[in-house]
Amino acid sequence: MKSVIEHSSSHMTDADLKAVAAYLKFLGGNPPLQAYNMQAQQATEAKLTAAKNLTEGERLYIDNCGACHFVTVKGAPGIFPELDQATIVNAKDPTGLIHTILEGAQQPSTEKTPSTLAMPGFGQRLSDDEVAQLATFIR
Ligand code: HEC
Missing domain, CATH: 1.10.760.10 (Cytochrome c-like domain)
Incomplete structure (x- = not known):
């Protein structure tokens, strides 16, 4: 993950980040964690x-x-x-x-x-x- 952040995701533009976020949302995700x-x-x-x-x-x-x-x-x-x-x-x-x-x-x-x-x-x-x-x- 260190390498991913250093060489890739820290250089993403806002548009890149929005596109990744939209894709992750499209995939769905884990159910919410239990109430804290x-x-x-x-x-x-x-x-x-x-x-x-x-x-x-x-x-x-x-x-x-x-x-x-x-x-x-x-x-x-x-x-x-x-x-x-x-x-x-x-x-x-x-x-x-x-x-x-x-x-x-x-x-x-x-x-x-x-x-x-x-x-x-x-x-x-x-x-x-x-x-x-x-x-x-x-x-
Ligand atoms: C000298 C300070 C120090 C000590 C002692 C230490 N940690 Fe950490 N720990 C860190 C730092 C700094 C990071 C963040 C590293 C990173 O960003 O990858 C970290 C990250 C972590 C993470 C990853 C958290 C995440 O959200 O990815 C876990 C789990 C963790 N430590 C558990 C432990 C446990 C269990 C111990 C005892 C055996 C311990 N740490 C001892 C400094 C310490």
Whole structure:
């Protein structure tokens, strides 16, 4: 996706973007996500903040991810992406999320946002079981 954004979609004109949007609309899409559960989000945030009686997935999240994506799981706008509503997190198939945890990610460099903030990969640091517990908590 980084390459697509850097070399293609960041150079699209408004007309190009409207044409792509019209095509995607024509294709239809997934049913809307479930209504956002604010209470569940607040309960998770409170539990991660208190850091008591954590599940293994919650502990792994605080230790490895919380510094950038925060206990709110909302990151910081334009810098660290929000995870709780992210398509990659909520997709039926968890492959993309697991791949991101193992290999990390890097923001594309474009004319408007030239810096390329990076997320490290955790494949060397976490066992398969830990990655599974972490991904299960995040999903
Ligand atoms: C050093 C800061 C940092 C840490 C630590 C970090 N991330 Fe990230 N993460 C980022 C950045 C920056 C991006 C955006 C990269 C991009 O735009 O492709 C990102 C992107 C992601 C994405 C993709 C979001 C999307 O909408 O595409 C997921 C999922 C993710 N991180 C999960 C995690 C998990 C799980 C952990 C802990 C194992 C973690 N991150 C640790 C900085 C971090």
